[in-house]
Amino acid sequence: MNDIAIELKGIDKRFGLVHANKDINMRVRKGTIHGIIGENGAGKSTLMSILYGFYQADAGDIFVDGKKIVIRDPNAAIAAGIGMVHQHFMLVENFTVLENIMLGAEESQVLNAGIAKARDELRRLEHEYELEVDPDAVIEELPVGLQQRVEILKALYRGADILILDEPTGVLTPAEADHLFRILEQLKSQGKTILLITHKLREIMAVTDEVSVMRRGEMVATRTTAETSVGELAELMVGRHVLLQVDKGPATPGEVLLSVENLSVRDRRGVEMVKNVSFDLRAGEIVGIAGVAGNGQSELLQAISGIRRAVSGKVLLQGEPIHVTGTADPSELRHRGLAHVPEDRQQMGLVLKFDESENSILGYHDDPKYLNGVFLNIDAIRKDATDKIDKYDIRPPNPRLKTANFSGGNQQKIVLAREMERDPAVLVIGQPTRGVDVGAIEFIHKRIIEMRDAGKAVLLVSVELDEIRSLSDRVLVMFDGRIVGERAPDAGEGELGLLMAGVEDSKEAAQ
Amino acid sequence: MEYFDTLIVILQSTVRVSVPLILAALAGLYSERAGIFDIGLEGKMLAAAFAGGAAAAVTGSALTGLGAAVLVSVCLALVHGFASITQRGNQIVSGVAINFIALGATVILGQAWFRQGGRTPQLSGDARFTTVELPFAAEIADIPVLGSIYSDLLSGHFLLTYLAFMMIPFTWWVLYRTRFGLRLRAVGENPGAVDTAGISVTWMRYRAVICCGILCGIAGAYLSMAMTAGFVKGMTAGKGFIALAALIFAKWKPVNVMFACLLFGFLDAMSIRMQGNELPIIGVVPVQFMQALPYLLTVILLAGFIGKAIPPRAGGVPYVKER
Numbered sequence: 159m160n161d162i163a164i165e166l167k168g169i170d171k172r173f174g175l176v177h178a179n180k181d182i183n184m185r186v187r188k189g190t191i192h193g194i195i196g197e198n199g200a201g202k203s204t205l206m207s208i209l210y211g212f213y214q215a216d217a218g219d220i221f222v223d224g225k226k227i228v229i230r231d232p233n234a235a236i237a238a239g240i241g242m243v244h245q246h247f248m249l250v251e252n253f254t255v256l257e258n259i260m261l262g263a264e265e266s267q268v269l270n271a272g273i274a275k276a277r278d279e280l281r282r283l284e285h286e287y288e289l290e291v292d293p294d295a296v297i298e299e300l301p302v303g304l305q306q307r308v309e310i311l312k313a314l315y316r317g318a319d320i321l322i323l324d325e326p327t328g329v330l331t332p333a334e335a336d337h338l339f340r341i342l343e344q345l346k347s348q349g350k351t352i353l354l355i356t357h358k359l360r361e362i363m364a365v366t367d368e369v370s371v372m373r374r375g376e377m378v379a380t381r382t383t384a385e386t387s388v389g390e391l392a393e394l395m396v397g398r399h400v401l402l403q404v405d406k407g408p409a410t411p412g413e414v415l416l417s418v419e420n421l422s423v424r425d426r427r428g429v430e431m432v433k434n435v436s437f438d439l440r441a442g443e444i445v446g447i448a449g450v451a452g453n454g455q456s457e458l459l460q461a462i463s464g465i466r467r468a469v470s471g472k473v474l475l476q477g478e479p480i481h482v483t484g485t486a487d488p489s490e491l492r493h494r495g496l497a498h499v500p501e502d503r504q505q506m507g508l509v510l511k512f513d514e515s516e517n518s519i520l521g522y523h524d525d526p527k528y529l530n531g532v533f534l535n536i537d538a539i540r541k542d543a544t545d546k547i548d549k550y551d552i553r554p555p556n557p558r559l560k561t562a563n564f565s566g567g568n569q570q571k572i573v574l575a576r577e578m579e580r581d582p583a584v585l586v587i588g589q590p591t592r593g594v595d596v597g598a599i600e601f602i603h604k605r606i607i608e609m610r611d612a613g614k615a616v617l618l619v620s621v622e623l624d625e626i627r628s629l630s631d632r633v634l635v636m637f638d639g640r641i642v643g644e645r646a647p648d649a650g651e652g653e654l655g656l657l658m659a660g661v662e663d664s665k666e667a668a669q
Numbered sequence: 670m671e672y673f674d675t676l677i678v679i680l681q682s683t684v685r686v687s688v689p690l691i692l693a694a695l696a697g698l699y700s701e702r703a704g705i706f707d708i709g710l711e712g713k714m715l716a717a718a719f720a721g722g723a724a725a726a727v728t729g730s731a732l733t734g735l736g737a738a739v740l741v742s743v744c745l746a747l748v749h750g751f752a753s754i755t756q757r758g759n760q761i762v763s764g765v766a767i768n769f770i771a772l773g774a775t776v777i778l779g780q781a782w783f784r785q786g787g788r789t790p791q792l793s794g795d796a797r798f799t800t801v802e803l804p805f806a807a808e809i810a811d812i813p814v815l816g817s818i819y820s821d822l823l824s825g826h827f828l829l830t831y832l833a834f835m836m837i838p839f840t841w842w843v844l845y846r847t848r849f850g851l852r853l854r855a856v857g858e859n860p861g862a863v864d865t866a867g868i869s870v871t872w873m874r875y876r877a878v879i880c881c882g883i884l885c886g887i888a889g890a891y892l893s894m895a896m897t898a899g900f901v902k903g904m905t906a907g908k909g910f911i912a913l914a915a916l917i918f919a920k921w922k923p924v925n926v927m928f929a930c931l932l933f934g935f936l937d938a939m940s941i942r943m944q945g946n947e948l949p950i951i952g953v954v955p956v957q958f959m960q961a962l963p964y965l966l967t968v969i970l971l972a973g974f975i976g977k978a979i980p981p982r983a984g985g986v987p988y989v990k991e992r
Binding site: 210212213231232233235236242244246248249250251252253257258260261262263264266267268269270 | 846847848849850851852854855858859861862863864865866867868982990
């Protein structure tokens with residue numbers, strides 16, 4: 159019994175009509191990395207919030223180290239040695255690292271006494287777990303990878319033996335994620351128990367010892383990672399067989415619909431992010447742009463879709479120039495047949511406080527079919543939204559629901575439905591499945607391929623290499639603002655990986 | 670020497686009119702740094718001025734008056750807290766409501782109790798705060814310049830005046846050097862971080878609002894029991910709003926608050942001084958213009974001269990645990 163760090167028995171939780179956790183039983187062995195996997199909305203985060211005292215379970219018991227405890231608030235969880243790294247960091251952005259770590263664990267009314275002690279303790283933790291960070295740096299000036307490190311340090315500073323990480327890689331670049339996994343291994347070797355919540359199968363396979371699968375509020379299975387497979391886990395997660403490999407026929411490229419010539423773009427700080435990029439995009443093909451996040455893909459997308467002004471270069475849309483260095487604007491481009499699904503749907507794709515039907519016409523609200531003179535034709539808009547909801551299987555099927563209340567996958571479907579249903583000639587898509595669950599990924603991939611087969615030109619930017627490889631007909635690799643190579647989608651992962659890392663002659667290097 | 674004396678007089682009155690601004694702005698600072706916007710400084714100050722004036726007139730004790738002023742102001746602050754923390758209401762609406770309630774209630778109660786057209790009876794003797802002379806003020810008054818600065822400018826103020834100026838470094842210390850201050854600032858920036866650290870967001874914000882009430886109470890007492898001898902209807906005359914402007918102008922920082930309030934106080938003192946006086950070249954400056962100057966200055970300076978004033982990030986937003 160002694161090697162069980164956490165045991166949950168019969169945990170049950172409802173939010174109104176939503177049954178978030180149904181009779182959950184789970185055991186986590188000490189000194190292991192235990193994964194919890196499930197689609198968005200499967201109840202993973204709720205379960206962990208109960209364990210951290212953020213919510214109260216309606217029924218059920220929690221045992222830590224074999225002792226039954228009641229966790230009424232985060233204080234009780236901290237006292238029981240449980241620490242949590244939240245999906246959205248719980249840091250005060252304009253405080254220093256040290257202030258953030260001390261908050262809630264100051265030890266005395268006046269800070270001075272505690273500060274020196276906190277510094278010493280922080281230095282000790284940094285050495286022990288190789289978690290270097292400048293204690294006097296201000297949080298908002300740190301990259302997200304380091305901010306996450308501060309969250310981990312915060313938990314360790316409070317004496318956590320059990321660390322819960324909620325979707326820790328959602329905001330990280332692949333390199334930062336790898337670094338995080340090394341840290342987790344290090345923590346494990348020091349005897350800490352780690353609970354890793356994610357919906358990414360690959361992460362589970364890479365770092366966990368055991369994995370529990372949740373589906374619609376229920377704990378459906380626990381497996382030893384070494385004895386399971388991606389296919390089995392995916393099936394357990396969605397409850398049916400999932401096509402991870404996308405079925406698609408060969409491409410039949412037609413005329414050039416989008417032509418980019420010598421495009422250069424600077425970012426907000428004036429740094430040149432896209433350097434002299436040229437490529438053609440033809441009807442009936444999907445061109446994928448692969449690359450580690452931050453190598454100019456975002457700026458390239460923004461320039462083509464008219465959001466960011468380019469420094470120099472030319473872009474032709476169906477043979478007609480787009481004035482990318484001057485007056486190009488997204489609304490004009492939409493009328494000319496270029497639809498854009500932005501990388502960050504919550505920031506640029508949707509107004510979260512609007513209801514679903516309003517978002518489904520965003521940017522096309524001046525179309526006469528949605529208008530009644532100068533007024534919006536609400537009936538027509540709702541009717542139109544309902545059609546899209548049916549066609550794209552958006553759930554819940556309620557056009558009057560506030561968009562913020564849809565899950566990530568369904569929000570993405572709202573944006574895709576809006577852009578794809580306009581029947582554009584060119585579709586530019588950034589990160590189509592970021593933060594989207596497995597079931598919806600499959601659906602979105604199918605729709606993208608249908609667009610291609612209907613003779614549209616699709617430009618796809620994604621940091622998920624698997625996605626690029628399974629969808630694209632041609633893969634362009636971007637590194638440091640340049641296109642450093644073009645490969646067929648069946649090129650080896652190692653070869654593409656090296657290109658993405660900036661090794662130019664990857665064919666030779668890979669051998 | 671004549672110009673120097675005029676300057677001393679103007680500076681002396683600057684200090685006098687700055688005191689309620691400083692106290693009210695610091696009151697707002699505690700509240701807003703904790704994420705509760707408070708547009709009701711004016712109302713709390715007015716209610717406190719009335720309560721102080723009334724209690725002092727009835728009991729004949731200035732200290733009782735001060736106590737009543739603080740009590741009433743804290744009660745109003747708790748109403749604002751209940752509306753915006755517990756009930757998660759709109760903080761601006763709640764603040765405006767408090768301003769109106771104070772404006773109306775003080776006149777009605779004043780008329781009902783004292784029948785002097787909304788005034789409270791004139792305070793005298795122990796019912797009013799008296800000024801204190803610093804040691805040796807009389808002895809060195811004759812020394813040119815320095816003596817005059819010491820005995821006319823630094824000495825001879827009310828105890829509350831010295832208290833107000835001492836509150837500046839004290840507030841700075843509380844904010845940046847104590848556990849309470851760390852948590853207060855954190856709760857105004859990211860209440861989620863405070864909650865997950867095992868600290869009650871609600872209790873922190875209530876404590877901040879109570880601090881705000883206490884300081885507004887002292888500011889009100891100063892108005893009706895020190896600066897003047899009795900309550901007059903509407904006697905705050907927008908000081909709560911000027912304090913709010915000073916707070917924004919000062920970017921929610923205690924030491925800046927003092928300078929902003931002194932600047933606004935100086936403009937106020939000038940406007941009193943210049944009433945009817947002709948300036949060389951410009952001629953008579955309308956009083957209204959001088960009175961509008963603090964607001965104009967705030968707008969102009971905020972529009973680009975002092976950089977962006979970024980309010981506490983969670984300001985005005987009720988805290989709801991995300992699901």
